[in-house]
Amino acid sequence: MAGSLSLGRSAPVTLRRANEGPMRPTSPAPPPATQVRKPPVHRTGWRAILANRKTQIALMILVPILVLAALLPWLPLQAPLQTNLRAMMKPPSLTFPFGTDRMGRDVLSRTLEGVKVSLFVGFSVAFISLVFGVVLGTVSGFFGKWVDRAIMTVVDIFLAFPSLLLAIGLVSIVGTGLIPVIMAISLADIPRFVRLQRSLVLSLRTRAYIDAARTVKAPQWWLLTRHVVPNTIAPLLVAASIAAANAILVEASLSFLGLGIMPPEPSLGNLIRDGQTYLEQAWWISTLPGVVILAIAISLHFLSDGIREVLDPRSRK
């Protein structure tokens, strides 16, 4: 190995250029604390959600519709329930941008009124299902045993029915109108949230940080409110925005079938039903509210996609 040593000595490199003379170490290793570099962080806050492309598309559709619906009383439009016998079945024009129906009512103002109802139904259903789903699913997943079995049996019975069919059945029992419709759709949606929350809780229950909290004798409520529920909120939000879109479609379907919001009170579903008879003479009465439903449903799906992409970077392609 002596050979290798001498070889090593003969090898030192071009030093003369930078500084002459013997090599002296500069100040020894810089204090590591100043070198602290944050590892790349995948941002998950509200700001990141707003910065997402899909979320932006969703908001670009949703926000104008919401603003118009909110400003309806101040818009230069005929009131939603007012009839005008001199302007029946008029095609879209400047005065009536969406045209008028067979009683001369303004389709645009009725559509915007219907949007209010639809969004109210959508968000109420999402909120109610979320709350019940979180409570029941958490209890079921965290405590297990007979509580779990009891809750899941009921949930499975509900899940055996298609949700639209279930909602129709419930409405025919409870009656028609805004509140019954919301209750019916929520009841049909809750089981899915319970299932989702239960599976999330089951996977969280064995995390090391739950064990860590247990070793300091943290009470159950602490584990649930500090460690379990906060970590399930993200996927639940995704599910909730899809549930909202779904609820809007179910409400429209119910109203279309004459089981939801009753005329003359407008809703997107009964507007389509109204115009259905005149589809050949006056296409706008059904079609334009239909387009609005489509836009809202698509934007809510985009919203959920956007939230999911931010929360789970792997879903991005």
Place this chain on the structure above:
Amino acid sequence: MTYAKPIADTVLDVRDLHTQFFTETGVVKAVNGVSFTLGRGERMAIVGESGSGKSAMAMSLISLLAHPGKLVSGEVWLDGQDLAAMSEKELNGIRGSRVGTIFQDPMSSLDPVMKVSDQMVPPIERHLKLGAKAARDLAIGWLDKVGIPDAARRIDAYPFEMSGGMRQRVMIAMALSCNPRLVIADEPTTALDVTIQAQIVELLRRLTAETGTAMLFITHDLGLVSRFAQKVAVMYAGRIVEIGPTATVFRRPKHPYTQSLLRTIPRAGETEKRERLLQIPGFPPDMKVPPQGCAFRERCPGAHDLCAVETPQQTVRGPDHNAACFLPNGLDDVAEPAAEAPAERPVPVTTDWRALPRQDVLEINNLSKHFVGETLLPWVKPPTVRAVNGVSLRVRRGETLGIVGESGCGKSTIARMLLGLDEPTGGEIFIQGTGQMVFQDPYSSFNPKMKVFDIIAEPLVVQRVGTKDERARRVRALIEQVGLEQSYLDRFPNQLSGGQRQRVAVARALALNPSVVVADEPTSALDVSVRAQIINLLCDLKADLGVSFVFISHDLSTVRYVSDWIAVMYLGEVVEYGPAEEVFADPAHPYTRALLDAVPVLDPEAEAEREIRVISGELPSPLNLPKGCAFASRCPKVTDLCRQEKPVLVQRRERRTEACHHAG
């Protein structure tokens, strides 16, 4: 294992390889100009910290990079063909036939729904142009060679019907079955237990010697390198900073990084107990912004003005030995060798614990834990896993008990019972004071939604200790005690590195002034350089606060370094117990001896001379334990007595006990 330059031709010639990952947030320059050659039958190890580009480099060789990765430039000559210039179709003909690959995780690299035969035979048919019958016979022959018992029958098994070690053997058989010129193995034994690892390494060494296949072996385990590789390349920040024959590089490392790396590892018997391990300060550079000059400059005690300006190139330091550093002998040229300034630690000693009586703070008597399965039929006896079977241990104040053993020996179950996470089936646990835990995986042991402050304060809040202000003061004191700045308290866990997280975990464990801290594999998820920091920290705390530790690990050299006492476990029982140094120096139980034999040492020459007695076989199922000695199925000294009668722990020498009929 004396190194001789292969007479035969060069198999692989890599020239100036550059690989980059085009991510959304910037270009990660993972490999920055790697060149080396590999001769026939030569085994070369690539070592480096995680993120040093070693895996990216190996996968670039056969263009198997994950999505945003791209081989930017460079040549990969295999037998006169440039793989880097090949089309995907041509490469498919090369992969699996001329180049075999073995991946880290045998669980996920075999298709779980395909029989082994269906995964193994078609490639042989295709690459070697054999008929179905001949290919199958060849596959069976290979399975037999890699040590799969009853290969002709087992070839039709599904992967889930095999253990991890068996699956890795299947992977090796698959990689070698088409007579490749080169085998790339990416951490092939990391997921396996030490005894199985020793078996696999022996197997790879024998087979590559027989077939003349060259092998590229990626690992972070320097001990394994010294046992297995003839040549070693040390990678840092996407470059090879030192390359040469293993014996030379380990004996006379020339690059400061290699030198530091080799000194961060406790050496069995050599490193004095009280001597602190060397820790490399700082972090590896961000590969999105490759530093100007030498990438290691900021962590190097020998850094020089020139290092900031110019990137050092590899220069010759001996026969086949190159290093990329301006200093001819690395840190040996620095007058003051890396002054190990033990960081100033605030020592909040209220009472000197040494004055207290050295009594037992933890006492376990005849502890057992049986997991009972479920049966659908009430008259069938439910399957019972006897995870822990009558263990008795004691830990005194200010002492560390190391528990070692292969996975499935019950060491983690004991930890969980100590902390009340699992109810014992039988036996008693007495803890004077409280017990706390440091968990294995620093990535899952924190709630991602909580800030560091709340994580450390949680035990205090839950136990209603002090007022809000007092708690805040205590948390600030704790974080300083583990060597982190107070600014870290505002961060979320995903903004911390692995080592920092483990420090936070230690701070949290200390919040309630525990008398015992149970550390379950606290360093196994960390890089070598960071591992030394955590071990030093634990040793400091033990000395300052008089906390007792139960240190659970499969890393024997670390356990040897930190522990005062050691308990070796096998299938839920303690088979040997005694002072750590004595047990390691002179193991009495054949299993302890086997474990020690399985662990490679850092000295390649000593490794070459060592007679490695690899124990065969695997752990028996804890579902039906044998009647006699549990180790009988694998023991070299086994007799009929062992199969008939279960040995009990007997004290034969002072302070030493072991459960073996043939010890002493």
